[in-house]
Amino acid sequence: MRLRAMLLAVATAGAASVAPMTAHAASIPQQALRLTAGAESAPGTWTPLRLDIGPHTTGHAYLGLFSNGPLNAVYQRYDSKTKKWSTIRPDSYGAVSVDTVTSGKTASISLRFRPDALYNAKPGASLKAIVDASHFASGRNINDASAKTLIRTATTKLAGVKNPSTKRGVLHPFTLTTTNTTKRNYRALAQDMDILGSSKTKLATAKDFQLQQWKTDAKGHSAWQNLTLVNKNGAVKATGITPATRALAPGASVTYTFRLAVRTTATPGIDTVGIRATATYGSQPVAVALGDYWGVLDWD
Structure with missing residues (x-):
């Protein structure tokens, strides 16, 4: 060594x-x-x-x-x-x-x-x-x-990502949970999410997907809200995930609920889709979770 x-x-x-x-x-x-x-x-x-x-x-x-x-x-x-x-x-x-x-x-x-x-x-x-x-x-x-x-290490887990249906335009729900399994306080932990997809010849882009988050406003009203998707480094990045940051003491957890659809207008032939969720502290990644939505993605 x-x-x-x-x-x-x-x-x-x-x-x-x-x-x-x-x-x-x-x-x-x-x-x-x-x-x-x-x-x-x-x-x-x-x-x-x-x-x-x-x-x-x-x-x-x-x-x-x-x-x-x-x-x-x-x-x-x-x-x-x-x-x-x-x-x-x-x-x-x-x-x-x-x-x-x-x-x-x-x-x-x-x-x-x-x-x-x-x-x-x-x-x-x-x-x-x-x-x-x-x-x-x-x-x-x-x-x-x-x-x-x-x-x-902290723990980030995706649950329910796998979609058994290949029908386009149908929103499929899943959850993301991050737990502070360290003995350090994370004062402002943020969550990033990328969607990766492709056909046999093309990478998927932001216009191919619809991603929503279940959000609760200050008055306690909850509803599904669309997240803005942007193309970045060969992936589709979600913006507007809330809370933007969350303090997590040792042992504490935070869970987010989403649903994803491949749009009916998406690029023909998309058959492989996956989700990468990254918990970040400042600009530093601290935990990563990977989930296959359609097919099996080559995460390497």
Whole structure:
């Protein structure tokens, strides 16, 4: 679980000196690293991470998140002077690193990481993961430090999507439920929905579908309302889903009710239709659900 060949190609780049923060850990040997991470994390939320560096250390520490293979994550560093976090940008090889140049004293760098959505994980899964810091100096892998964290995932589920009828123009109901199965508060969780469809020769477009949501207004009146559909990146995106965002405490759920029809005026030959629902926190996907409406879509 190390960033091997890629890191060897970039490790010889020059390193600028980093002003050491106050050390929080016990004495660390020269040219050694120690990594500490929050015990639990969740996609879309920040988890604390601290890198302690021994005295007279040189080189770089390349950061990575792993669980049966590498996972995507964003890393930020805290500036004690400005009291602000700044994102550590990947280099041209996609590697994220921090300088490990110290003086005669142990130094400490405050970091945090935010895992991306785990698209291949089962809804609500908990993954044992390792945050890794591979220490390189003068083109050589000097040593490594790692810390364990448990990544809990939110759960998004589609129910009743499969339509046994292939008749056009008939609205077929289904539900979407998102549950916060993490131990983090999602203060403003939003829901995105895409419709993907095709014939043997053409992709479906917004004019081929009608999507409605069951909505309740401020006076308590409920009714089906059409959602606006737009073409985006080869899919049909639904806009106007309400509530636009929803606060979800750990264990809380929100359910949306929809119905979908392939219009009678749709492109001839459409026989494969599917729905992709994505729960997002800010701009960050945290959970995804897939459902086949007609046929079986190739989701890869």
